[in-house]
Amino acid sequence: MKNRKNVAVIAGATGVAGRTCTEFLAHQPNWDVIAIARNCSSLRELEGSLTLVEADLNDKQVLAKRLSQFEVSHLFYTAWVNPPGGLRDKGQSIIEPMQIQKQMAFAKRWVVPQLSRSRRLHDLFYRGFQRAAGSLDLDQRNLKMLSNVTGVLAQPPHRLKHVALLTGGKFYGMHMGPSIYPGYTTPFTEQTPTHPGHNTYAEMEGYLQEVANGRFSWSVVRPTFIIGPSPKPSQSIGYSLAIYAWLLKALGQPLIFPAGSQAYSAKGHYSSACLLAKMLHWSATDPNGANQTFNLVNGDVVSWEQLWPWLGDYFDMPIEVPADGMSLKTLLKDREQTWDDLRQRYQLPPRPLDSVFSANFLGASLAINWDATYSMAKAEALGFDQTIDTYSMFADLFATLEYKQIIPSKKRV
Numbered sequence: 001m002k003n004r005k006n007v008a009v010i011a012g013a014t015g016v017a018g019r020t021c022t023e024f025l026a027h028q029p030n031w032d033v034i035a036i037a038r039n040c041s042s043l044r045e046l047e048g049s050l051t052l053v054e055a056d057l058n059d060k061q062v063l064a065k066r067l068s069q070f071e072v073s074h075l076f077y078t079a080w081v082n083p084p085g086g087l088r089d090k091g092q093s094i095i096e097p098m099q100i101q102k103q104m105a106f107a108k109r110w111v112v113p114q115l116s117r118s119r120r121l122h123d124l125f126y127r128g129f130q131r132a133a134g135s136l137d138l139d140q141r142n143l144k145m146l147s148n149v150t151g152v153l154a155q156p157p158h159r160l161k162h163v164a165l166l167t168g169g170k171f172y173g174m175h176m177g178p179s180i181y182p183g184y185t186t187p188f189t190e191q192t193p194t195h196p197g198h199n200t201y202a203e204m205e206g207y208l209q210e211v212a213n214g215r216f217s218w219s220v221v222r223p224t225f226i227i228g229p230s231p232k233p234s235q236s237i238g239y240s241l242a243i244y245a246w247l248l249k250a251l252g253q254p255l256i257f258p259a260g261s262q263a264y265s266a267k268g269h270y271s272s273a274c275l276l277a278k279m280l281h282w283s284a285t286d287p288n289g290a291n292q293t294f295n296l297v298n299g300d301v302v303s304w305e306q307l308w309p310w311l312g313d314y315f316d317m318p319i320e321v322p323a324d325g326m327s328l329k330t331l332l333k334d335r336e337q338t339w340d341d342l343r344q345r346y347q348l349p350p351r352p353l354d355s356v357f358s359a360n361f362l363g364a365s366l367a368i369n370w371d372a373t374y375s376m377a378k379a380e381a382l383g384f385d386q387t388i389d390t391y392s393m394f395a396d397l398f399a400t401l402e403y404k405q406i407i408p409s410k411k412r413v
C-alpha cells in the first residue's frame with residue numbers, strides 16, 4: 001500500500017545501542033516505533049511516535065500477545081543478555097590492565113603454541129577465554145531471544161519486511177588480539193573470518209540469514225565500543241572514563257593512563273550510538289543495505305596517544321603515562337568515599353558509583369594493547385558515507401553527563 005507507515009519493533013530498546021536507535025527512529029517521518037525491554041521506565045522521557053511494550057523476549061506467547069495489535073514491518077534487534085561468568089559479573093572488583101596484558105603474554109608464549117596438539121585443550125582454552133570476556137553463550141540465551149521475536153513477527157498480523165541485527169567486533173575476535181588468536185588480522189573487513197571457538201554472534205547472524213530465506217530481507221551491523229547515553233551505563237567506557245577523570249581530579253592526581261605504553265599507542269575506533277542508529281535505519285531501508293553485513297565505526301582511527309591528552313584538556317588535568325602502567329586498585333582505593341565527597345561538593349544527586357562506573361570494564365577496555373581497526377569501505381561503496389568525529393562524540397557525551405548531573409558541570413566548577 002502506498003505511503004503506508006513503517007512500523008518498527010526495537011528489541012532491547014533501553015540498551016546503549018537500542019535507546020539511541022529508538023529515539024532516532026521515533027523522530028523519523030513515516031515511522032511508528034514499538035520499544036521492547038523488560039523495564040521501559042527509562043524511555044518515558046522520550047518523545048516522538050513511540051509505544052513502550054514491557055515484555056521478556058524469552059516468553060514467545062506473551063510477546064505474540066503484546067504485539068498482536070500492531071502490523072510490524074521492521075525489527076531492529078539490539079537486545080543482549082550476558083552469559084554468566086563474564087566481565088559484567090565481576091561487580092566492582094578491579095581488573096588490572098597490566099595483569100591482563102601479562103596473562104595474555106604468558107598465554108601467547110606457553111599455551112597458544114600447544115593448542116594445535118590437542119582439540120580438547122584448544123576448545124577448553126578458547127571457552128575459558130570467552131567465558132572471562134562474557135561472550136560464551138553456550139545456552140544460546142541470545143539466539144533464543146532473537147528467534148522468539150523474529151518468529152512472532154514473521155507471522156500475521158505482521159508484515160515483516162526487514163530484520164536488522166546488531167552484533168559487534170567480537171565476531172572477529174577484537175577482544176582476543178594477536179596473542180591469543182594467531183590468525184588475527186586488521187583492519188577487519190566484513191569478509192574477515194570469525195575467531196576460533198564458540199561465537200555467539202556468528203550463530204545469531206547465521207540463524208537470521210537462514211530464517212529470512214527470501215521471506216524478508218536482513219542486515220547485520222558490527223560496531224566496536226558504542227558510545228551514547230544509556231540508562232544502565234556502568235559498562236560504558238564513555239561514562240567510566242569521565243568518572244575516572246573526576247575521581248582522580250578530586251584526589252589531586254593527574255589523569256594517569258594505567259595500561260602502559262603499548263596500550264597507549266594501540267590503534268582502534270569507537271562507534272557513536274547516533275551513527276549506529278543511522279546505519280541501522282539505512283541498512284533497513286536502502287536496497288543496497290539489504291542482505292548485507294556492515295562494520296560500523298566512526299570516521300577516524302584513534303589511539304590513547306591522541307585521546308588521552310584531549311581528555312586531559314577537556315577535564316582540565318595534566319596527564320601522566322607511566323610506561324609500565326599503574327595499579328588501578330591503588331589509584332581507585334578510596335573511590336566510594338571520593339565519589340561521595342565529589343557529589344556533595346558539587347551537589348550532584350545521590351547515585352551509587354557502581355550505577356555509572358565500572359572499574360573492571362575500564363580496566364579491561366584500557367588493557368587492549370593491540371590494534372583493532374575496521375574498514376568502512378564496503379558501507380561507503382554501497383552508499384552509507386556518514387562519519388562522526390570521535391572527539392566531538394565524547395564531548396557530546398560528557399556534556400550530556402554534565403546536563404544530567406552525573407558528573408560536575410565544568411561551568412559550575
Ligand SMILES: NC(=O)c1ccc[n+]([C@@H]2O[C@H](COP(=O)([O-])OP(=O)(O)OC[C@H]3O[C@@H](n4cnc5c(N)ncnc54)[C@H](OP(=O)(O)O)[C@@H]3O)[C@@H](O)[C@H]2O)c1
Binds near residue numbers: 012014037080166226
Ligand atoms: N555496548 C557496546 O559497547 C557494544 C559494542 C559492540 C557490540 N555491542 C553489541 O550490541 C548489542 C547491544 O548491546 P548493548 O551494550 O546496547 O546492550 P545493553 O546496554 O546491555 O542493553 C541490552 C538490552 O537488551 C534488553 N534485554 C536483555 N534481556 C532481555 C529480555 N530477556 N527481554 C527483553 N529485553 C531484554 C535490555 O533491557 P531490560 O534489561 O530492561 O530487559 C536492554 O534494553 C549486543 O549484541 C552487544 O554485544 C555492544
